[in-house]
Amino acid sequence: MTASTVFDPPGLHVRLRQAGDDLVLDVAGDLVQGTGPLLHAAVTGALTTHPSPRELLMDLSELRFCDSGGLNALVRAHRHAREAGTELHLLNPTTPVAFLLHLTGMAQVLRVSPNPAVTSRAAEDAP
Numbered sequence: 001m002t003a004s005t006v007f008d009p010p011g012l013h014v015r016l017r018q019a020g021d022d023l024v025l026d027v028a029g030d031l032v033q034g035t036g037p038l039l040h041a042a043v044t045g046a047l048t049t050h051p052s053p054r055e056l057l058m059d060l061s062e063l064r065f066c067d068s069g070g071l072n073a074l075v076r077a078h079r080h081a082r083e084a085g086t087e088l089h090l091l092n093p094t095t096p097v098a099f100l101l102h103l104t105g106m107a108q109v110l111r112v113s114p115n116p117a118v119t120s121r122a123a124e125d126a127p
Helices: 036-047 068-083 095-104 117-123
Strands: 004-007 011-021 022-031 055-064 087-091
Touching: 011 036, 022 036, 022 068, 036 055, 036 068, 055 068, 055 095, 068 087, 068 095
Parallel strands: 022 055, 055 087
Antiparallel strands: 004 011, 011 022
16 A cells, blocks of 8 residues: 555545554545445555554545435445444534534434534534
8 A cells, every 4th residue: 555545536536545553535525426436446445455444534524515425425435344344434524514414314323523513503403
């Protein structure tokens, strides 16, 4: 594995990097039906390192948009990681992505670090 591997289709940019002992996938752009397979390829590349990581971090701080196809890609990445004995951890989702994860209930299924903007807004809306 190189220090940095880039998967760069139109609309989506995924970079695999080593951060200390952690493997991090930086995901930027739009995660939609057409770009989901490219995220899957990046996850597969990360999981085939030797030894396979205990945890794979996915930084979503630059992910502008995620539709139902993109959400499906995140769920598939989660399953693929689990099958490899790796825990997928989604970090820093943008407000629209965090909202989608909470709206669909996937924030309870996937391991997601909280986005302070979404968390504080949900607390304000609570009775």
